[in-house]
Amino acid sequence: MSEAPDLSEDEALAAEHALGVLNARERAEAETRMAREPTFAADVEAWRARLAPMLESVEAVPAPAGLWPRIERLLPANESRAPANDNGAIMNRLRFWRNSAVGGFALAAASLAGVLVQVNQPPVVVERQIPVQPQGQLLSASVVSQEGSRVQPLFTASYDPDRKALIVTSLLPEGSDRDKVHELWLIAGQDNPKSLGLVESGKAKVIALPTEVMAKMAEGAALAVSVEPPGGSKNPDGPSGPVIGVGKLSKL
Amino acid sequence: MAAAATTTDILTPLMERIAAGEREALRQLYQATSAKLFGVCLRILSDREESEDVLQDVYVTIWRRADRFDGARASVMTWVSTIARNRAIDRLRARGPMAYAEQVDDLEIADGQDSAETLLSAADDRNRLHGCMSELDDRTQSVIRTAFFEGVTYEALAKRMDAPLGTVKSWIRRGLAKLKGCLQS
Numbered sequence: 001m002s003e004a005p006d007l008s009e010d011e012a013l014a015a016e017h018a019l020g021v022l023n024a025r026e027r028a029e030a031e032t033r034m035a036r037e038p039t040f041a042a043d044v045e046a047w048r049a050r051l052a053p054m055l056e057s058v059e060a061v062p063a064p065a066g067l068w069p070r071i072e073r074l075l076p077a078n079e080s081r082a083p084a085n086d087n088g089a090i091m092n093r094l095r096f097w098r099n100s101a102v103g104g105f106a107l108a109a110a111s112l113a114g115v116l117v118q119v120n121q122p123p124v125v126v127e128r129q130i131p132v133q134p135q136g137q138l139l140s141a142s143v144v145s146q147e148g149s150r151v152q153p154l155f156t157a158s159y160d161p162d163r164k165a166l167i168v169t170s171l172l173p174e175g176s177d178r179d180k181v182h183e184l185w186l187i188a189g190q191d192n193p194k195s196l197g198l199v200e201s202g203k204a205k206v207i208a209l210p211t212e213v214m215a216k217m218a219e220g221a222a223l224a225v226s227v228e229p230p231g232g233s234k235n236p237d238g239p240s241g242p243v244i245g246v247g248k249l250s251k252l
Numbered sequence: 253m254a255a256a257a258t259t260t261d262i263l264t265p266l267m268e269r270i271a272a273g274e275r276e277a278l279r280q281l282y283q284a285t286s287a288k289l290f291g292v293c294l295r296i297l298s299d300r301e302e303s304e305d306v307l308q309d310v311y312v313t314i315w316r317r318a319d320r321f322d323g324a325r326a327s328v329m330t331w332v333s334t335i336a337r338n339r340a341i342d343r344l345r346a347r348g349p350m351a352y353a354e355q356v357d358d359l360e361i362a363d364g365q366d367s368a369e370t371l372l373s374a375a376d377d378r379n380r381l382h383g384c385m386s387e388l389d390d391r392t393q394s395v396i397r398t399a400f401f402e403g404v405t406y407e408a409l410a411k412r413m414d415a416p417l418g419t420v421k422s423w424i425r426r427g428l429a430k431l432k433g434c435l436q437s
Binding site: 004005006007012015016019020021022023042045046047048049050051052053054055056057058059060061062063064067068070071072074075076 | 275278279282286287288289290291292294295300304307308311312315316322325326329330333334336337338341380381382385396397399400401402403404405406407409424425426428429430431432433434435
């Protein structure tokens with residue numbers, strides 16, 4: 001085998017953590033870095049995936065009968081998944097969109113073509129496909145981040161059918177996250193997330209909505225915000241970056 | 253890689269349902285993966301009772317963390333196997349420093365099954381990691397495998413091999429760099 005270039009110090013550390021050779025203190029440091037630095041976390045995950053095939057060579061051994069009921073008794077009821085608050089479920093759906101988008105470039109490219117065609121269609125064509133809903137009602141949403149029981153509002157949005165617009169206010173400090181942008185998404189039914197545009201930190205924005213989108217502004221639909229590179233998500237079908245908050249539209 | 257992709261296709265929707273809190277989906281995942289994960293725990297711990305405890309803990313962990321599963325980074329099988337391996341290694345480390353004094357060869361599963369090494373050589377040729385591992389020199393292979401299956405720290409490896417810490421570290425780092433290069437080529 002030809003000599004491979006050395007790993008960068010960061011990647012070597014990620015590989016060592018995945019392999020398991022770090023001592024307790026170094027492991028704790030690596031875990032902290034994973035929590036704070038997505039790039040480092042991705043390096044560790046990539047190394048775990050590289051090494052995991054070693055586990056495939058391990059012989060399967062049937063687990064003892066009786067073990068599943070024991071596990072089932074131990075499963076905690078997860079309040080964050082209760083129907084009263086299904087933001088978790090929305091987050092999961094978004095994550096799956098994101099995953100499938102990252103995973104399948106061909107698919108993403110194909111969808112991109114589809115979306116461009118859709119976007120370029122004159123409104124009249126769209127109206128023929130989707131009957132115009134009667135003028136909707138005023139709706140509002142509070143887009144929040146949630147970690148355990150800690151809920152933090154990040155954006156507020158109100159939908160005004162008369163103005164055919166969504167008024168979005170970022171509650172984040174102005175100028176935060178300079179090298180990133182926040183992208184707003186509409187999650188309606190089983191459709192792919194629909195980008196509603198970018199929102200600057202600390203600013204309010206009026207987003208004019210096409211008829212096709214207005215038809216989907218209904219109670220129960222949700223808004224979500226993701227952190228994206230400048231210019232927004234490269235994936236037309238959903239976020240490419242982490243989703244930081246979600247909120248359902250409800251009547252004012 | 254076709255087989256891996258098929259498995260992913262079957263298991264990935266389960267992860268979504270587990271993340272949404274559906275117990276039946278976890279039961280199905282358990283049916284599909286528990287023998288494999290129990291094997292992983294046994295390989296690392298060589299103790300049935302401890303392996304059962306760890307396996308229990310593994311599925312509770314999967315239940316809690318299913319929302320963090322990222323299909324773009326790993327297949328479901330890789331993800332759950334990694335959790336099982338990490339949990340088993342945590343348990344191994346909790347046994348105390350004595351565990352590190354044992355030799356790898358003493359920790360083989362003693363139930364008449366093929367050793368992992370035999371299985372490694374017999375493993376299907378689709379698995380490129382095996383091919384790339386075999387391109388490393390014997391000492392590097394052995395030290396990487398020992399670290400992987402036992403979570404032995406650099407310090408403990410150095411003691412075991414009676415070699416300076418820096419030397420062991422450079423064997424492993426060079427080995428990992430070569431592995432990466434080989435896997436990418």
